[in-house]
Amino acid sequence: MTLYLVRRLVTMLLTLLALSVVVFVVIQLPPGDFITSYIARLSGSGETIDQAVIDTLRERYQMDAPILAQYWAWLKGMLHGEFGYSFEMKLPVAQIFSERIGISLAVELLAVVVMWAVAIPIGIYSAVRQYSIGDYFATVIGFFGLAVPNFLFALVLMYICYVWFGVTITGLFSPEYMNAKWSLDRFLDFVQHVWAPVLVIATAGTAQLVRVLRANLLDELNKPYVLTARAKGLEKRKVIMRYPVRVAMNPLVSTIGWVLPTVISSSFVTAIVLNLPTLSPILLRALLSQDMYLAGALILFMGVLTMIGTLISDLLLAWIDPRIRLGMVGAN
């Protein structure tokens, strides 16, 4: 097992290095750099900028150095925990991160927990009572949840809450707690706000999980080992939970790998519509304004999250399925 982990970690490091090259190239791809788009924006709004300032900026960020040197400078900074400076937001990248990462994680993880908590019982019910009224109901609601875009749902929810209940559901905090320190009151305020984005983000995911679990479980329910377990004298409920459900969970567990990176990448539009102080709108802004350090750090961070997520889901899969565990290279 240790050997397996070491192997995986080494592979992860190498992958990360390769990813950093790709990220860097992608950031360099569009014509111009941050300075040129910065100047363009300023002159667009009628301001002028002193050539001396531009030159200082160019020099400080080595904009005119060869590509390799720029890459090296960037990477070296990363290794020292120096993520650079966001021109766009005029803040160190690290500070933007630390302000938003906790909230991002909280919202996404809550959404995932809700997704699983809702999807698993419904999925099991749908499969065990296939073609019952409840199954049809879940199917219809599920397709509805899949088909309605998240941002539209968010807009409708905002409208309903405002017009019918007089509540605004944008943001995650009331204005008075926006910049306050964490306290019990701030936490309660957070809880009062967080349900809306969690609900919006979780609907589509829930619908998808229900469909996947239902399909998997339907396959497993007819397997002979289910009959064996019933022939042992086990209660039908227990048979289903202990045997086919356990096997049908495998594909769900492998989706955990994709959950972590969604902390940054998912629900752009939802986050913008609901004005959430999470990382995903920042990524969008950074990309649009060629804010190299911020975008690069975010994308690289996403890569790290994907890899960690995949590792976690692989380990979980190995834990719940002996066929995978015993087949893993270097596991024994």
Add this chain to the structure above:
Amino acid sequence: MSTSPEQPVLQVRKLSVDFPHKDGAFHAIESLNFDLLPGKTTCFVGESGSGKSVTARAIMNIVDPAIITQGSVTIIDRESQNSLELTSLDTDSEEIRAVRGARIAMIFQEPMSSLSPVHTIGQQIVEAILLHQDVNETEARKRAIEALKAVHIHSPERAVDRYPFEYSGGMRQRAMIAMAIACEPDILIADEPTTALDVTTQAEILLLIRELQRKRGMSVMFITHDMGVVAEIADDVAVMLNGRIVEHGPVDQIFHAPKHPYTRKLIDASLGLEQAAARPVPPRPDKPLIQIDDIRLQFGGHKSWFSKTVYGAVVALESVSLSLWPGEILGIVGESGSGKTSLGRVLMGRYKPVSGSAIYTDRQGRERDLTQAASFRDKQVYREIRMIFQDPYSSLNPRMTVEQIIAEPLRINGLASGNELRERVANLLERVGLSASMMERYPHAFSGGQRQRIGIARAIALEPRVIIADESTSALDGSVRAQILDLLLDLRDELGLSIIFIAHDIGVVRYLCDRVAVMHRGRVVETGLAHQVCDAPVDSYTQRLISAVPRPDPRQRGLRSA
């Protein structure tokens, strides 16, 4: 024993099961009456779809989505004579669950899929023990190990923590049996428990069941379609046809004085293979079609960094030499794992052997070495050597019509198109005994035998010279199997084919093949004319293999308790 041996432990009266359907119901079994006696084995025979398995499930009262429409299943306690009627109980009630596994236990055909893949053997046996016996987990584990010991599993203390996929087929079936007998049931229902096993393993499992039955006085209900197995183990036989028992009686009477024409048909079909006359030896041209020389094949293992030696490899084939002559049917027999399928795959270029050669002489008289990838590059070999597979269900794409399936090889090779293609497909279908009007249908609309015919039509579409048939009839029932074998014989004569027939069923090989090669642990241990090898084997392994085949005559029982 306190009770007289003739007192039944299970009485089934007027039992009927229906599968509800949009238009009416399908009667799976109708009005069955039979008794199971302690210490006796009752065999249920019949072809697939005759209702044998449904009967077994109805006794356990697990038939959903079907329903038991009428009749009774009464289990009688051997000590107290208390009886309990099962069909009227709720299918998930406590009373019925106390019977399942404890008083009636069941084992199934596919030991792999009948055991949970994600739990250890021990966990699954312990679960059954904890359900019915008032013991703690440590004690249950001890009993599970004892049960594994009782079914002769090697070092049960370690085997108990293994997963089913770490067991061989025979061991899995033993583990299934261990689980079934762990709670000492009065009745053991065995649903085709040896059908998926090769003959030697089958013989071991049959012996094991008999040993346990004698030791514990169990009543065994044994479902099978193999008349040889019936003759070997049955005390009583019930012959089922279309959901009814058409004949029921002591085994000797069923085999030697059958009353119902269907019983006679079943016995004749099994004897037909058994008593086929020796085939005339085809004239041998001067050059074999395929000459296999000294092939060695190995799997896995890792190469050392410093030398070419390979460590930890599994040797699949070891110095195999064989020849296939034009126009002959060559049988390759052996247990599972003997390397017969690997040999077939070497000839199709799927596996590359470490050493040796397989020279094939193509239509133009050029010699090609099938162990070299270059020989397959112009696809001519693929046109001339075709395969028929074992499982007629999974070897046909369910989303293609029969026409598309059969036309595919013709289309890929650009041999026909449009109306001409359709016509050729129609001809092929008729040639294998199907109707051309079936072209539009999808594979699921066909029975197993018909599907295998479709597979054969696909194989002969390119007018091949060699067909490799890998266990092509082992998934089929007796009479259907005989038809497919006759079809292969006809096609051989009509098209001048050579066939390599890979099988574990000695009876089939004896009937179909001209020559036989017997394989054991990757080596060819004996080759010769089919009748010589089957009737007078020389090699000791072949002798063991042949003697393990159950004869369809209860007066010639061959199984000896070891």
